[in-house]
Amino acid sequence: MNAMQCLEKQGLWADYIAYSKLIKCCISNRAVEEGKLVHKHLLSNGHEPKLFVLSMLLNMYVKFNLLDEAQKLFDEMSERNVVSWTTMISAYSNAKISHKALEFLILMHREGVAPNMYTFSAVLRACDGLLSLRQLHCSIFKYGLESDVFVRSALIDVYARWGELGHALAVFDEFMTGDLVVWNSIIGSFAQNSNGDEALRLFKRMKRAGFRAEQATLTSTLRAVTTLALLELGRQVHVHVLKFDQDLILNNALLDMYCKCGSLADAHGIFSQMRERDVITWSTMIAGLAQNGFSREALALFEKMKLYGPRPNYITVVGVLFACSHGGFLEEGWYYFRSMKKLFGIDPGREHYGCMIDLLGRAGKLEDAVSLLHEMNCEPDAVTWRTLLGACSVHKNADIASYAAKQILKLEPDDVGTYILLSNVYETSQRWKDALDLRKTMRDKGIRKEPGCSWIEVNKKIHTFTFRDMSHPEIDEITGELNKLILKLRGVGYVPDTNFVLKDVEGEQKEDTLQYHSEKLAIVFGLMSLPKESIIRIRKNLRICGDCHHFAKLVTETEKRVIVIRDHTASSKSTHQGFELSAAVRAGFPNLSSTANFCLNCSSFI
Template structure:
């Protein structure tokens, strides 16, 4: 086109920008746009912002947005979507507010981006506000699906079910999101009932649907049903098994205690098992106390992810629970030699639209005195009804009293105590955690819900844990 002397226009650049897979190419096209004087075109600016964000350069996208006054909702939606994609929820809401002050009312595209940002941070209260706003703007199928995803990932299955039941139109994404949400939140049999309803509508299950179905079988302990779905999914539904489906089967067999069968299943997989699959087997070995197979699985995980500190901690934890302290020291030495550092445990909780973060051992929170007082009160009460700190989850060879003190200030315990003193009774305490929940904190949460008559929801990278009346939705398997 250039060689023939034809000048590119806004349509040319809108298309070309979508093809820019590298930041250097994107910058060259951006320079050409400036040369042609098309930088003020709404669709060109929108595409520039989108592509800078997709290439990991949000700052350049912000510069494009700020270079001139924005007179179109398309560009506002692009910058809000770009920031949401980057995971900065606070900045998403700042730009959302700026957009409304500038006189642009949000539409479905705006709401979808804001809802996805709320989902990423697991901010239920902010998501509920956006949901309320959607009654004014109207909701299309994409917004409704984003709402389902938000409520499911925030552990609020009641609101997800209500939103799903009110949907006039549903596609395979709607059904799959709701099904997977039910399975992840411990409602395996309900998810399978939903799958039967989905089939009655004539909607064909897809890859994600079948992940949800197998995950539901795992949570419901339905080994035979899981095998039947797995073996027939390609033949009946045309879905070829992928790593996520294999991982669900390993989880299903592991939960049922069929550890050797799970190990053999991994060896016979048609694709190469990844670290997630080996880590799933490792979790099952920990629960069912198969130390030797656990060590084998942990070593395979470390081979696949040598720079991931969590893998070393898992192996160290296994050795520590068996009091094999020499092996613990060996693992720590290997971490040091490789320059791998342990990520500190971190939990966060949304109270009155403000995110409060707690880090293991950090006592800098402005309400720390009240938090410690609440922790001491809770500890005293639950010890009276049988709680004994599980010091196996302290990885250092310390005296018992020191181990108990180390457990007291785990991030999820501090978040629980803060939630209990800050959130009105009758409302659940919802906590997010960056690492797998500690076994002692899991026991602690069960006892707390028993004495306080409160529900606590903790979402870690692996599972949802709904604690109520001294029980957990995971059935003590995670």
């Protein structure tokens, strides 16, 4: 810099290659003040450097996140090309100042500068709605860039972000895809939008087309497998992951997949073998243990993390509170909740409050749960209120249930689950008029309960069962075995819990309705089709009812089988609601102590 100052005093300038290297050096060393000196020197005495040098200065300010300085320099430039325009568009897009990015594209058009593939890739990220996205899509056609790899990838990502998966797939299918970047975008789009079936179909299609899966592809594919809880398919994807050995992101995805699929032995094996572990690794394993009923082990691992691992973050504490909630550890939960700010510098968020409300609800302290809910430093969402409503359903508190349900319906007026839970509470409390009024409201609004659906993987094939659907090719054998099994379970104390039937019918009809719940059919099919040593793993679209949970518990005891049922709340976007519901007697996971699984549905140990 001293040499540069000497040059400035003498009115001399170096060649522009030297300046470009100097600017690159400032960027790589985050030398902000030195970069400003270079800028000042280049413009001293009315000197105007070459456009490519000014563009490098512009890029330097953007890299330093000094957007005001970048804008000032941009405004002073007498000549601007596609690079300088794209630099500014990208800067505003990355800074989430969408209106400025879109405004710059319009100004670029007016100045007669044609955008290129990098311009559109940048501005697509700034789309603030479907209207602007469709307008940009038309502009892409106008400039003949619709087949460009980067533009197609960005288009797919943005359509998926706005939930337009059909349009994303149309963009993908429009041209022969010869680049892995586009494959990664389309597979990732479906996986991130919880459409695991389509993501896996595209992954298979990609493999048949001769493409080799890379880390990004496998991460998305594992996410799809996790959504569907397809353990055997997850193990097949694991084989591809082995090629990348100690990739941290992939190993974290594998760990999450095995935890969500209920295979703690595999998850523990992955965790133990990882040479590098970050906060995501530890948090995933802690949450996985808690989700599968090993709350004590989750808290023990958290203590190890505090000693040997990275500093816990927001998600880690959610997992810890989740473990306290599902283990019934009231004192420990209060301790971690009240001290998380002091111990870890983390302010309690909605998910932390949700876990505590769940913990208090399970303990029957519903008034305390309501008080804590009113103390929240943010507005409770529907999931938080639903947690309280679920606890009211367990403890049969109709007054608080009614209050919680009203709050949910303000946020989600047509939430069928809320109507059903509240109706069940009213019936249990013998508030028949309230229950009838609620059902009338449902009829008037056209609100109907989604049919229960369960699926199970047998011999690499998915078998689906829907309530009262008799289309399965072996349905006669299944219902015959189910009748025999129910008769056997009655001998050990099983009595169908008709509180979970939302119908004005007589007792026997109610029992008949319960008998054909989809998870019961899937369980029986698993008993018929899988070897005795195999775990029966079932995925369900709705929350499992208490009667089916009790049924599954008795089956594990009488048939000496392990059953893992994953219901829809495992896919919830709210962390404190994302759990595995294991209706099983512990299978004997290696390296884990002998604890029973804890079921959120009845707040008791199995």
